[in-house]
Amino acid sequence: MRFNIKKKIVKVLCLMLAIVTYQIKAQEKQPNILWINSDDLGRELACYGEPVVKTPHIDALAKQGVLYTNAYANAPICSASRSSQITGMYPTAVNSLDHRTLNMTELPDGIQPITKFFKDAGYFVSNGSGLTMLEKGGKRDYNFTTKVDYDGTDWDQRKEGQPFFAQVQIKYPHRIFSRDKENPVNPDEVRLPACYPDYPLLRADWALYLESVQHCDDIVGKILQKLEDDGLADNTIVFFFGDHGRPHLRDKQFLYEGGLQIPLIIRWPEHLKPNKKDKRLVSLVDVAATSLAVSGIKTPYPLHGKVFLGKNKTKRKYVYGFRQRAGDAAENLRSITDSRYKLIWNRTYDRPWMQLTSYKKLQYPAFALYHYLHSKGELKAPYNQFMAETKPEFELFDLKKDPSEFNNLAGDKSCRKIQEKLFQKLSSNLKEYEENMILEDEATIERAKKGSRVYYNKALPKQKPGLSVDANYEEIVKDWERRLLHKR
Template sequence: MNQFIFTLSIILSSLILRAQDRPNIIWINGDDLGAELSCYGNPDVKTPNMDQLAIQGTRFTSAYSNASVCSASRSSMITGMYPTAINCQDHRTINRTELPEGIPTIVEYFQNAGYFCTNASAKNWDKKGKEDYNFLDKVNYDGTDWKQRAKDQPFFAQVQISDPHRSFHHDAENPINPKTVKSLPKCYPDHPLLKADWAWYLESVQHCDHYVGEILKRIEAEGLAENTIVILFGDHGRPHLRDKQFLYEGGIKIPLIIRYPNKIKANKIDNQLVSLVDVAATSLQLAGIAVPDYMHGQVFLGEKAEKREYIYAFRQRTGDAADNIRSICDGKYKLIWNRMPNTPWMQLSSYKKLQYPAFTLYQQLYKEGKLNDAYKQFMAPARPEIELFDLEKDPMELNNLASNKNYKSVKEKLFEKLSNKMEEFERNLILESDETISQAKATSAVYFKESMEKRNLNEHISNSDLLKYWENLLLKP
């Protein structure tokens, strides 16, 4: 018996040693963080900490979330599965279900391999960070801070940064002058109100960068840098009218920067297609943990890296805005499938009406006949079922090529691929009933009414008066 115990102790010690040799992994997740960083070419923003991380690691130029709203995206990234495959496609799902049998979160895989798993707010390490998962299963994190782990135990940590999610925050140290911003995307009119809102967003990106700097300093101070993989990304694209909640580039394109000293090349630019669903699989692989075959995520680093051919993205109900959109992109062309084409782009979204000045501005300019053709199409009462864009020639996705005969073969190829894949990707999708959607609309209406009351505004305010509110807030001297 003593010999058995001795032998067992040797085996356990060996396992513990191997666990200690494994790298720590930290996900830094910026809420609504688009690719508007200085290292990604934005001339207006100051992001020295994320820029430095890019110099020390690899910056991915073609990284995408697979959902354009936080809860669907976060449910996907923590499982390595597309949101429709785990019935997590509707934002803050009302009728939540458990994850399909045999599909746990990756937290369980890390814990089974001896990792200490945490989830913290970057603004308070004693506070649990944002989860926003659309499933019933509880994710049992071991704590909020890796300092709570056993000595030398490897850890998988998520650190959640709430910026640049609206409401935005000004940066008093590095204010951005709205009158001089050069980076307002050309999918938006060059309007003072939109430039002011854009500048405010960029200042919130700078706040995000500040917290990234604090995290990186802590890693260095604790001597963890050499054996810690840092993965920085946004949970989806930027929080603007035509971006978040839609599958255009602004809604799903994200920054992705990975640093792993002496293992991943420093100061490298990687142009391969990467989906946020791939980060789970790649994190497991880097930790020496077998990646389950069922995962939709692919490993994109190391010896077992696979080349991704297509990016898939999904949009369903968000708040009171019910929708059903799918997209596929091969890096050059993107096809968007509007499966509720009679639903306008500008259907009521209480969240956007409350938080986005562009939502009201577009309606007012359109009413006054002042919205140019490129932007006026977003006000149409219905959408085409298929949108097709050449991202190299038309990065703002304003020229739909779906009816252009010169692109017929491209459209047919992408649509066939996308529609065929839906059988697999939507295997566990449960569409919401009309009653559930009505419940979501009622809840959103209450949210809007109460939020407007906090601003001393009436919920039935006219567009012209709501526009004055935004002008007073954003354009005051």
């Protein structure tokens, strides 16, 4: 009888061991998710056709995975975009569109950061800095008060066999740009986008941007090598993207292509055919929904993002853009594109594109150059359009024929049906997307403007010693020329 009891105990122990082993193996089969998120990165990569930049590690990733040619952020500035990424909702829907929101609120309607859903599913959730190879926490910059819980900074800190959702943040190519002394970019060889006039100062600034992109590539290489060395590459889905478009005058903070276009490269071994290009429209808000879906995780409410990988993928017909206050530049802009046509709704059409933004005045040579040339009547068409005292309420562009977005077709009889269709779709969806948005009052906006002036006055002596806070645009341009043209 004792023998039978021992046999039963042994059987129970074996069964328990089998269950634990099965659970561990099941966890191991769950894919790891890795987001490599680069600050202010446009599509200026060799794999996207940029001729003079050197990005071997990102190019290699593209050959191993899929490169998306029509991927967009839904906000052209970091905090709004990142708030959207981490919730899978449009920034207006979580009251997070104003940059560095002054009157932050909790996430509404029971909405949670997607980190909670990963944690509930047994994932280790981390956020690390690529610059220090995950030794410290990475950038967050969320415009809400709801806590985003992370288990650590590095997937190495998880339990054995535990799947992970890891974000690694790369600060490049965010301004202030960093020179690449090993692989300098010759300003005479760069190809400026057609939306910019060809000036030596802008060429020098663009070359520095590309050198900063090369620093980004170096870090991407180190992250991927660590993943390989840890034996995790085969079971990890890698998402590489920029948090919004490139950090240049007409791009960041605006709903033009340069502000919203991002690179998106995904490597998913044995599931995605390598070295492919995908032309589908993808919004950055889709990355959250897709990451959860391919991990087998369901949310208790629908996300705004669409799933574009795996069994339940759906096709996106439109991409939306959102812009509100950024520093001291208060705006209210929305956009929609079907990839051929884009409609921008300038709801604050009473103010100029080039209203004061202390951040760009301090760090963007083109901001001072445009003002200076325009004051002398030397900023030629079509670039001088950007100096108008007011904006049109609507801008409609044929992106195929006019990728620089200079020829506004709004009001054109031949495009009336296209404009009406896009506006009807945009305005009707905004009723839902903006339901939880709280507009800033004039006192809050004034507080933001005051804070931006303080920032400018404090940062100027550190970044540009010898230049007065009262310097005019000619003096600022001359200072930039000394720094960028005469020191190379």
